[in-house]
Amino acid sequence: MAxxxxxxxxxxxxxxxxxxxxxxxxxxxxxxxxxxxPVGLSNLPILDVKQDDQKANFQGKVYPWFNLKFPTGxxxxxxxxxxxxxxxxxxxxxxxxxxxxYAFSLxxxxxxxxxxxxxxxxxxxxxxxxxAPVGVAAPVQPPAPAxxxxxxPPAPAxxxPPAPAxxQPAAPNPLAPPPPAAPNPIAGPAxxQPSxPAPAxxxPPAPxxxxxxxxxxxxxxDGANVRAAPVVxxxxxxxxxxNTPVTIMEAKPDQSGLAVKWARVRTQxxxxxxxxxxxxxxxxxxxxxxxxxxxxxxxxxxxxxxxxGYEGPAPGQHWGWDWGAKVGEPVLCGxxxxxxxxxxxxxxxxxxxxxxxxxxxxxxxxxxLNDPAWNFGYxxxxxxRYLNSQLPASTQQALARIGLNGAHLxxxxxxxxxxxxxxxxxxxxxxxIGTCGDTGNSQAAHLHxxxxxxxxxxxxxxxxxxxxxxxxxxxxxx
Ligand SMILES: [Zn+2]
Numbered sequence: 001m002a003x004x005x006x007x008x009x010x011x012x013x014x015x016x017x018x019x020x021x022x023x024x025x026x027x028x029x030x031x032x033x034x035x036x037x038p039v040g041l042s043n044l045p046i047l048d049v050k051q052d053d054q055k056a057n058f059q060g061k062v063y064p065w066f067n068l069k070f071p072t073g074x075x076x077x078x079x080x081x082x083x084x085x086x087x088x089x090x091x092x093x094x095x096x097x098x099x100x101x102y103a104f105s106l107x108x109x110x111x112x113x114x115x116x117x118x119x120x121x122x123x124x125x126x127x128x129x130x131x132a133p134v135g136v137a138a139p140v141q142p143p144a145p146a147x148x149x150x151x152x153p154p155a156p157a158x159x160x161p162p163a164p165a166x167x168q169p170a171a172p173n174p175l176a177p178p179p180p181a182a183p184n185p186i187a188g189p190a191x192x193q194p195s196x197p198a199p200a201x202x203x204p205p206a207p208x209x210x211x212x213x214x215x216x217x218x219x220x221x222d223g224a225n226v227r228a229a230p231v232v233x234x235x236x237x238x239x240x241x242x243n244t245p246v247t248i249m250e251a252k253p254d255q256s257g258l259a260v261k262w263a264r265v266r267t268q269x270x271x272x273x274x275x276x277x278x279x280x281x282x283x284x285x286x287x288x289x290x291x292x293x294x295x296x297x298x299x300x301x302x303x304x305x306x307x308x309g310y311e312g313p314a315p316g317q318h319w320g321w322d323w324g325a326k327v328g329e330p331v332l333c334g335x336x337x338x339x340x341x342x343x344x345x346x347x348x349x350x351x352x353x354x355x356x357x358x359x360x361x362x363x364x365x366x367x368x369l370n371d372p373a374w375n376f377g378y379x380x381x382x383x384x385r386y387l388n389s390q391l392p393a394s395t396q397q398a399l400a401r402i403g404l405n406g407a408h409l410x411x412x413x414x415x416x417x418x419x420x421x422x423x424x425x426x427x428x429x430x431x432x433i434g435t436c437g438d439t440g441n442s443q444a445a446h447l448h449x450x451x452x453x454x455x456x457x458x459x460x461x462x463x464x465x466x467x468x469x470x471x472x473x474x475x476x477x478x
Contacts, residue, residue, distance in 0.1 A: 005046040005087035007068050008100055009078070011039030019284045023076035027065030028054045034076040036283075042333040042429045044068040046085065047075055049092040049108070050300040064103060071330045071432055080104045080455060167404065214248040214262060214288065216280035220306055221324075224280075228272035230262030231255035238271045246275065248282070251289035260473065262290055278307050278321075278473075285334075292476035306446075310471040316364075320412065320450030327417050327445045329436040331382075333427045336390040340425040340433070341383040341460065346375040349439040354379065354417075356441050363443055378414035378448070379440025382421060382433045385410050387457055391475070398474050399453065407453040409475065410465060414448035415439050451475060 012018045019039050024031040027050040048067040055062050064080035080103035088096050093108030218224050218240050225236040230252045240246070246265035249272075254260050262274045263286075277291045304322040312316035348371075353359060356377075361368050369377040386409045388396060399407045417437025421427065438445040451472045452465035459465065 005085065005089045005092075006042075007044045007046050007066055007103070008042040008084040009037060009039050009044070009076070009082060010084050010102070013080060016108055019287070021078060021082045023068070023070070023078055025076060027055065027067075028052050028056060029079075031077065032055065035074065037070060037078070038335070040429060041070070041148065043431070044070060046087070046089070049089070050077075050093075052079075057102075061104070061107075063104075064108070066103065071430070073251050073331060081392045103132045212285050213283075214286040215283045216248055216265060216275070216286060217282075218242050218246075218275075219280060219281050220279050222306070224275060226265060226267075226271060226275055227262075228273055229255060230264075230274045232276075234274070237273045238267070240267065240271075240275075246280070248286045248289055248291075251277070251291055261289075263289065263291060278309070292473055308446075310473070312426050313466070313469045319469055320414070320448045322446045322448055324444060324446040325436045327435070327437055330432045331413055331416065331434050331436055331447055332388055332430045333384050334390065335429050336386075337429050337431070338384040338386045338390060338411075338427045340421045340423055341385045341425065342462070343382045343419045343423055343425075343433075344375055344380070344441055345374070345419070346379045346381075348373045348377050349375075354437065354439040355415075355443070357443055363441060365441075369441060374440055376411065376439030379442060380416040380419055380434070380437065381412060381414045381440075382416065382419050383410055383412050384427065384433065385457070386475075388413060395474055404453050404455065404468065407455050407468070408457050408459075409470075410452045410454065410459075411472075411475070412448070412450040412452070412462070413445060414450065416441045417445075 009021055011021060020036040021039060022029075023034045023037050025034050031246055045068065047069055049064050050067075052063040052065060057063060058081070065077045066080060066083055066085065067075060067077050069075045084099045084100035085094070085103045085106075086097040090096060094106055136154055219242070223239050223241045223243055223244075226238040226240060227234040228237050231254060233256070244267065244278060245251055246263075246267050249264040249266060251261045251263050252274075254262060254276075261277045263280065264272070265275050266272045266281075274444040280291075282291055306322075307319060310319070310320035310321055313319065348359075349355070356363060356365065356368060356374075364377075368374050388399070388406050388408050391399075395409075396406075399405060399409075413433060414437060415437055416434040419434040421431075421433045427433065436445055436447050442448075449472050451470045451474060452462065453468040453470055454461075454465050
């Protein structure tokens with residue numbers, strides 16, 4: 001069996017505010033931005049590796065670029081300083097890497113050595129270990145803990161330029177197409193000439209991680225409304241197409257008391273108004289407004305067309321969030337993995353007749369909602385358990401505020417078209433658990449995401465957890 005080569009989007013660990021990175025159509029920042037991908041995505045197959053074709057470099061080391069395949073089926077190029085890589089990379093000169101390894105620290109043609117260990121123990125055991133300077137390439141920070149700290153180099157360390165400041169590029173107008181790369185002052189690797197004039201200070205690597213202006217992008221396939229006030233009943237002042245960028249000015253709670261926020265936005269054409277947070281996808285800089293990050297946790301579907309919110313726990317109310325998408329859209333688990341509680345097929349959901357409507361059964365028909373053969377209306381479903389420790393800190397805090405300190409969350413993914421996991425399976429970060437479908441009590445393809453909590457990590461009683469039914473927004477707080 002061939003070992004595949006895989007990549008993990010590490011982002012810029014020194015700058016945790018960078019939560020998404022650019023995926024481009026070719027191996028240089030001149031190439032068009034194809035789409036953005038969240039930091040933390042993992043197990044992305046590597047299709048190809050190339051050196052930066054404009055010889056763009058940092059401190060003389062030309063950036064490698066990796067052509068990756070994403071869960072959406074799309075592919076694109078990501079710069080190597082944003083990636084850890086592992087697997088069989090022999091064809092690209094990297095040999096075989098058994099551990100996730102910082103891609104920029106590697107040199108093709110030189111088989112990567114694991115971290116070098118001293119033959120004698122470090123001297124100053126009690127003090128902080130020094131970190132070997134390796135230029136910009138920080139010591140590898142793979143997901144797994146390193147077995148040992150790197151040790152100080154035997155010789156006095158040369159002065160290392162300070163780490164690049166967290167200053168984002170001029171990035172004057174995030175709405176404009178990406179500017180051409182600055183001309184490279186160094187044509188090819190410049191050998192150090194002691195007699196040469198002092199070299200110009202080395203520029204920090206050109207950030208390749210999105211604009212600093214707080215931005216949102218319309219998620220909905222059919223567009224979304226901009227309203228005059230932060231409430232659904234307010235007049236629509238404009239309708240924006242999918243992917244339209246908007247600048248985020250501020251955020252406020254919903255005026256009708258719904259558990260969502262609204263962002264005050266401005267478009268490139270000067271339209272101003274309010275948009276509900278769950279119709280937008282945000283960049284890292286928007287985190288200051290504490291808006292939900294709907295495509296981060298769980299990653300769930302990257303594409304979606306419409307949303308229907310949570311209403312409450314009473315019969316007849318909507319117990320979850322619905323996200324409309326196409327049949328077959330991958331449904332992913334969260335960025336810290338999880339465990340499958342149940343993965344259950346719906347016996348009445350056939351390929352030809354997947355849903356109530358295909359049998360002429362009205363939506364919400366109680367007799368069929370109580371029928372186990374329909375999986376109680378959920379169709380094909382997968383329930384994933386997220387341990388409290390796998391949840392974002394803000395979600396842990398929100399649970400504590402409602403008297404569920406330390407609780408674990410159980411996420412129902414209903415109406416699936418297919419399931420790709422089994423009971424008790426441990427999930428890798430962002431692993432696909434199935435695909436979006438239209439099975440059971442459903443009238444259009446969508447994901448029904450329903451969240452229940454339990455203080456018992458080994459709880460298997462989904463029905464019993466109904467007393468802790470929660471608004472799924474609890475998973476998306478920041
Ligand atoms: Zn639903």
